[in-house]
Amino acid sequence: MPSSRPFAKWIEENQDKLVDRLAESVAIPSVSGDASYRPEVHRMGGWLADTLTGLGVSVKSVPLGKQNLDGQEIDLPPVLLGEYGSDPKKKTILVYGHYDVQPALKSDGWNTEPFSLSEDKETGRFYGRGSSDDKGPILGWLNVIEAHTKTNTEMPVNLKMVFEGMEESGSDGLEELVVAESKKFLSNVDAVCISDNYWLGTTSPCITYGLRGLAYFQVSISGPGADLHSGVFGGMVHEPMTDLFAVFSKLVTPSGEILVPGIADKVAPLTAEEKARYEVIDITVADFESAAGGKVTLSDDKATTLMGRMRYPSLSIHGVEGAFSAAGAKTVIPASVRGKFSIRLVPDLTPQDVNELVTKYLNDEFAKLGSKNTFKVEMLSGGMPWVASIDHWNYKAGTKATETVYSKTPDFTREGGSIPITLTFADALGKSVMLLPMGRGDDGAHSINEKLDRSNFIQGSILLGEYLTEVANFAE
Amino acid sequence: MPSSRPFAKWIEENQDKLVDRLAESVAIPSVSGDASYRPEVHRMGGWLADTLTGLGVSVKSVPLGKQNLDGQEIDLPPVLLGEYGSDPKKKTILVYGHYDVQPALKSDGWNTEPFSLSEDKETGRFYGRGSSDDKGPILGWLNVIEAHTKTNTEMPVNLKMVFEGMEESGSDGLEELVVAESKKFLSNVDAVCISDNYWLGTTSPCITYGLRGLAYFQVSISGPGADLHSGVFGGMVHEPMTDLFAVFSKLVTPSGEILVPGIADKVAPLTAEEKARYEVIDITVADFESAAGGKVTLSDDKATTLMGRMRYPSLSIHGVEGAFSAAGAKTVIPASVRGKFSIRLVPDLTPQDVNELVTKYLNDEFAKLGSKNTFKVEMLSGGMPWVASIDHWNYKAGTKATETVYSKTPDFTREGGSIPITLTFADALGKSVMLLPMGRGDDGAHSINEKLDRSNFIQGSILLGEYLTEVANFAE
Numbered sequence: 001m002p003s004s005r006p007f008a009k010w011i012e013e014n015q016d017k018l019v020d021r022l023a024e025s026v027a028i029p030s031v032s033g034d035a036s037y038r039p040e041v042h043r044m045g046g047w048l049a050d051t052l053t054g055l056g057v058s059v060k061s062v063p064l065g066k067q068n069l070d071g072q073e074i075d076l077p078p079v080l081l082g083e084y085g086s087d088p089k090k091k092t093i094l095v096y097g098h099y100d101v102q103p104a105l106k107s108d109g110w111n112t113e114p115f116s117l118s119e120d121k122e123t124g125r126f127y128g129r130g131s132s133d134d135k136g137p138i139l140g141w142l143n144v145i146e147a148h149t150k151t152n153t154e155m156p157v158n159l160k161m162v163f164e165g166m167e168e169s170g171s172d173g174l175e176e177l178v179v180a181e182s183k184k185f186l187s188n189v190d191a192v193c194i195s196d197n198y199w200l201g202t203t204s205p206c207i208t209y210g211l212r213g214l215a216y217f218q219v220s221i222s223g224p225g226a227d228l229h230s231g232v233f234g235g236m237v238h239e240p241m242t243d244l245f246a247v248f249s250k251l252v253t254p255s256g257e258i259l260v261p262g263i264a265d266k267v268a269p270l271t272a273e274e275k276a277r278y279e280v281i282d283i284t285v286a287d288f289e290s291a292a293g294g295k296v297t298l299s300d301d302k303a304t305t306l307m308g309r310m311r312y313p314s315l316s317i318h319g320v321e322g323a324f325s326a327a328g329a330k331t332v333i334p335a336s337v338r339g340k341f342s343i344r345l346v347p348d349l350t351p352q353d354v355n356e357l358v359t360k361y362l363n364d365e366f367a368k369l370g371s372k373n374t375f376k377v378e379m380l381s382g383g384m385p386w387v388a389s390i391d392h393w394n395y396k397a398g399t400k401a402t403e404t405v406y407s408k409t410p411d412f413t414r415e416g417g418s419i420p421i422t423l424t425f426a427d428a429l430g431k432s433v434m435l436l437p438m439g440r441g442d443d444g445a446h447s448i449n450e451k452l453d454r455s456n457f458i459q460g461s462i463l464l465g466e467y468l469t470e471v472a473n474f475a476e
Numbered sequence: 477m478p479s480s481r482p483f484a485k486w487i488e489e490n491q492d493k494l495v496d497r498l499a500e501s502v503a504i505p506s507v508s509g510d511a512s513y514r515p516e517v518h519r520m521g522g523w524l525a526d527t528l529t530g531l532g533v534s535v536k537s538v539p540l541g542k543q544n545l546d547g548q549e550i551d552l553p554p555v556l557l558g559e560y561g562s563d564p565k566k567k568t569i570l571v572y573g574h575y576d577v578q579p580a581l582k583s584d585g586w587n588t589e590p591f592s593l594s595e596d597k598e599t600g601r602f603y604g605r606g607s608s609d610d611k612g613p614i615l616g617w618l619n620v621i622e623a624h625t626k627t628n629t630e631m632p633v634n635l636k637m638v639f640e641g642m643e644e645s646g647s648d649g650l651e652e653l654v655v656a657e658s659k660k661f662l663s664n665v666d667a668v669c670i671s672d673n674y675w676l677g678t679t680s681p682c683i684t685y686g687l688r689g690l691a692y693f694q695v696s697i698s699g700p701g702a703d704l705h706s707g708v709f710g711g712m713v714h715e716p717m718t719d720l721f722a723v724f725s726k727l728v729t730p731s732g733e734i735l736v737p738g739i740a741d742k743v744a745p746l747t748a749e750e751k752a753r754y755e756v757i758d759i760t761v762a763d764f765e766s767a768a769g770g771k772v773t774l775s776d777d778k779a780t781t782l783m784g785r786m787r788y789p790s791l792s793i794h795g796v797e798g799a800f801s802a803a804g805a806k807t808v809i810p811a812s813v814r815g816k817f818s819i820r821l822v823p824d825l826t827p828q829d830v831n832e833l834v835t836k837y838l839n840d841e842f843a844k845l846g847s848k849n850t851f852k853v854e855m856l857s858g859g860m861p862w863v864a865s866i867d868h869w870n871y872k873a874g875t876k877a878t879e880t881v882y883s884k885t886p887d888f889t890r891e892g893g894s895i896p897i898t899l900t901f902a903d904a905l906g907k908s909v910m911l912l913p914m915g916r917g918d919d920g921a922h923s924i925n926e927k928l929d930r931s932n933f934i935q936g937s938i939l940l941g942e943y944l945t946e947v948a949n950f951a952e
């Protein structure tokens with residue numbers, strides 16, 4: 001049964017006012033990836049700081065210096081550090097969100113103006129850029145604070161807030177700030193809650209406790225001094241593209257099995273309890289086919305499909321740089337090509353391990369070819385996987401809150417991709433981090449027609465309040 | 477010993493005047509591939525027609541209609557049909573050349589103005605766009621006519637000429653014209669001589685009697701409805717790139733062996749006589765390494781290397797369309813990719829044969845993968861290989877002429893690429909076609925600093941005259 005607490009009732013009854021605030025925030029086109037929009041990102045930061053201050057939050061706006069974008073040197077948007085309550089008897093929860101958004105133009109194919117929140121009364125959906133990613137969730141926290149104030153309910157925890165304006169553009173400067181503040185502003189944080197992802201599907205709430213890491217590789221093969229004509233040189237020289245195809249065909253089978261020796265051995269074994277967790281997740285293989293836009297899943301079994309995404313490594317070949325890549329027919333022998341692939345990591349695979357295994361294996365495979373070309377393997381970037389314990393009180397609180405608001409146990413999910421800030425908080429603070437989403441899997445965060453369902457905004461705000469309330473109950 | 481005929485002596489003695497004419501022609505920037513230069517191509521056609529007429533050649537300028545280039549509808553340059561002599565007792569030789577050139581800008585890296593012929597006195601080289609490709613050779617024929625006239629020597633053959641202005645841009649309309657004229661203007665041609673290629677190296681003259689054909693393939697693999705994020709979908713779906721690498725790794729080994737069954741069987745067997753022809757060619761493997769810009773030849777044996785280029789098929793993978801091809805690291809699963817490769821053909825491989833063999837083989841290989849993606853093989857273009865008999869009197873005349881002028885037997889070479897007009901003449905006229913180059917292998921026809929050596933222009937002109945003289949001796 002839904003929450004009957006006074007703050008929840010206030011949110012239900014005042015929802016139109018809360019939606020107006022969401023509309024106000026969506027109306028500021030705070031696109032961080034385009035220099036010409038940068039003043040709007042700063043305006044959004046100012047609007048958010050003022051709104052927080054108006055609710056009694058003490059806010060510090062931390063400048064992050066300058067960046068070079070589109071050939072201009074411009075100011076990075078500030079990080080807002082908010083503090084609400086400092087009762088030493090209460091737990092302190094750090095919440096994170098970002099007030100910048102993805103680019104959006106009506107002409108991209110939006111049905112409505114992207115920077116004007118518009119409601120479809122029939123479906124109860126609010127369309128607008130940032131509605132779900134991530135202005136709705138940020139305002140969820142504000143709704144909880146306001147509801148407690150208006151109903152004279154004491155906040156169950158102390159809140160610390162980190163709201164950044166560069167998430168969609170690489171979170172420039174954030175990691176350094178978090179590390180620097182970990183022994184200062186963030187030193188007394190007991191747990192972290194991030195609301196910046198989505199339900200897996202459209203009907204069941206979830207809590208996310210894991211993310212895959214990444215090891216991104218570039219393999220460079222070169223030989224001739226310049227691109228050659230295949231009429232003149234075909235049949236005379238070792239061709240880098242032939243070598244690349246020979247080597248990359250040894251990376252992964254068409255059914256997804258990674259062929260690099262040693263990788264499978266390092267994957268933490270699957271427990272029965274863990275397997276059961278995937279079997280109950282409310283999703284079907286057909287849902288994934290529909291998300292992929294084709295009947296191309298590797299397995300017809302739901303749990304296997306879910307684990308392929310969430311708890312096993314995967315290897316994808318992304319492309320080739322330096323070869324012919326346009327339409328048509330060009331008879332070139334590319335002189336120097338760079339093949340790109342990446343491996344998604346899960347415990348206990350570290351980028352360092354994988355780099356060693358991949359480099360040795362590919363060098364050995366190349367040596368077998370007997371080619372006179374030169375060969376180089378590099379790891380361009382590496383990020384650790386992350387998995388949290390769902391037995392921590394932070395997760396117990398999130399679970400209980402979800403059961404209260406949605407009358408069902410949340411799906412416990414892991415994301416296949418990475419959300420770097422999660423790892424930053426987990427590493428810098430050494431505390432439990434939980435991802436507690438507000439929106440649904442079909443919100444279209446980075447697509448046209450991004451939306452947030454009214455029920456997700458309202459019940460999602462109540463969920464955040466319930467979570468804070470349960471923290472006070474579960475915390476040890 | 478060099479030619480002592482009067483026409484040859486006249487060419488030697490009047491070479492500065494002939495060089496002036498070459499300079500005049502190079503000064504007209506007849507770039508066919510750029511709409512803004514099109515008036516210059518027409519001007520060049522006019523200049524050539526006037527010059528021919530001045531030498532007593534009767535010239536017909538045939539318009540070829542319009543084309544669309546760079547968004548403009550413009551007139552195609554005319555083909556000049558020239559006729560010099562019509563004595564029924566003499567053989568009639570058709571000569572071909574093109575008066576258009578590749579683009580060239582000083583800023584591309586030229587040491588001199590590309591459209592101003594400039595001589596390096598020390599090396600005796602004339603630098604300028606079109607000097608070697610193909611204005612020098614065209615003027616070679618004119619030099620021969622003028623020298624005969626000035627020395628009151630009777631021309632040993634009747635000449636027919638086809639000079640086009642679109643060779644560097646696909647020879648639009650030429651094939652249709654040749655076919656149409658094959659029973660009219662070109663009906664009494666006895667043999668064809670094309671001077672539009674190069675010596676293999678820089679020291680020995682050659683005669684070219686073969687060209688490889690081409691079968692160009694595109695393999696399309698698609699599955700997902702749109703590009704996917706490898707974090708979200710990696711490990712869940714069949715990836716088109718994985719399938720492409722698996723299939724293309726079955727095309728050719730890194731040592732150049734084509735793996736498509738049936739192709740090797742159709743290659744005409746090598747005779748001892750033919751092999752000997754490669755062994756005496758004046759070139760070294762080091763020359764090829766230097767041409768390729770790297771020590772990457774498949775073989776360290778000269779004849780094997782030459783045959784790899786000239787008389788065996790080869791398979792080159794050119795690139796992938798639809799995948800990530802830029803610098804950097806993008807974590808995309810491309811939804812739909814098109815891999816491109818081509819096979820160079822030699823007798824008795826036809827594009828039709830190869831298309832059947834490749835299509836069946838690749839479909840079989842794809843079926844083995846067990847992928848749910850869709851797969852399509854297409855041959856985008858096909859061109860037949862061409863090999864002429866060097867026992868024909870046309871070649872005997874060319875050989876004898878070369879021996880006279882250069883005091884050595886020419887290298888008999890085949891080109892690895894295609895020169896489509898060769899096939900057009902061979903097929904439409906059913907006569908012997910010979911490629912008799914004027915310039916050297918380092919002329920840089922399509923590069924910066926294109927050049928023609930003074931000795932190649934002068935001795936090359938004499939070579940063409942000697943050839944015509946020998947035709948009268950050898951022709952049956």
Ligand SMILES: [Zn+2]
Pocket residue numbers: 098133134167196
């Ligand atoms: Zn976000």
Ligand SMILES: [Zn+2]
Pocket residue numbers: 102133168445446
């Ligand atoms: Zn986002």
Ligand SMILES: [Zn+2]
Pocket residue numbers: 574609610643672
């Ligand atoms: Zn040419």
Ligand SMILES: [Zn+2]
Pocket residue numbers: 578609644921922
């Ligand atoms: Zn050319």
